[in-house]
């Protein structure tokens with residue numbers, strides 16, 4: 001698939017520092033220091049409810065996802081989504097992030113929480129770690145496609161991200177994503193070559209100036225046949 005197909009009708013976002021590795025390294029170093037000083041796990045992106053909505057969907061669909069199925073959390077940050085999935089009984093979870101600082105923090109948070117999760121440094125655009133050579137039943141993403149969408153080469157990187165996520169999934173695997181930068185329709189449009197929408201998880205709606213919309217979008221996709 002060419003990048004042109006992916007971007008058709010989609011306006012790229014203005015690049016921002018949130019699309020750079022340096023930004024994430026600095027913020028997780030700070031969060032690592034805060035965690036050591038007073039046990040603060042740091043930013044929970046889009047609020048705790050966003051993660052709980054994703055987990056609740058997994059829990060309520062045992063016909064599609066069993067507690068022992070392999071789950072990869074892509075761009076795991078402080079690893080809280082993994083920790084909360086483990087607390088809900090999922091037992092085969094791996095979190096990857098391209099920041100060593102994030103993985104150090106996630107390791108500490110999981111250890112402190114007394115749950116079993118594997119964390120590994122890896123860049124989802126480069127598939128450069130052992131965890132990124134395996135196959136998974138589920139890939140979760142909370143804010144990572146968003147961060148990639150804010151990079152200087154977002155158009156190409158989004159395409160690489162989607163292709164790599166497709167390759168990471170087993171046949172009939174599930175890609176569960178929460179985004180604040182893209183509406184559900186924009187996600188569906190950009191993902192359509194690799195994934196088809198299975199379910200849109202309801203998220204809070206805002207009304208302002210006569211317009212209504214969702215603050216975040218959460219969509220369950222199924223991998224298309226290879």
Ligand SMILES: C[S@@+](CC[C@H](N)C(=O)[O-])C[C@H]1O[C@@H](n2cnc3c(N)ncnc32)[C@H](O)[C@@H]1O
Pocket residue numbers: 024043044045074075076077078079080081096097098099102122123124125141142143144146147148
């Ligand atoms: C908005 S944060 C979300 C973190 C976490 N998922 C959460 O919900 O708290 C985006 C994360 O994506 C990670 N990230 C961005 N690009 C990445 C890449 N190419 N490979 C792996 N991780 C990446 C960043 O380091 C950061 O942890």
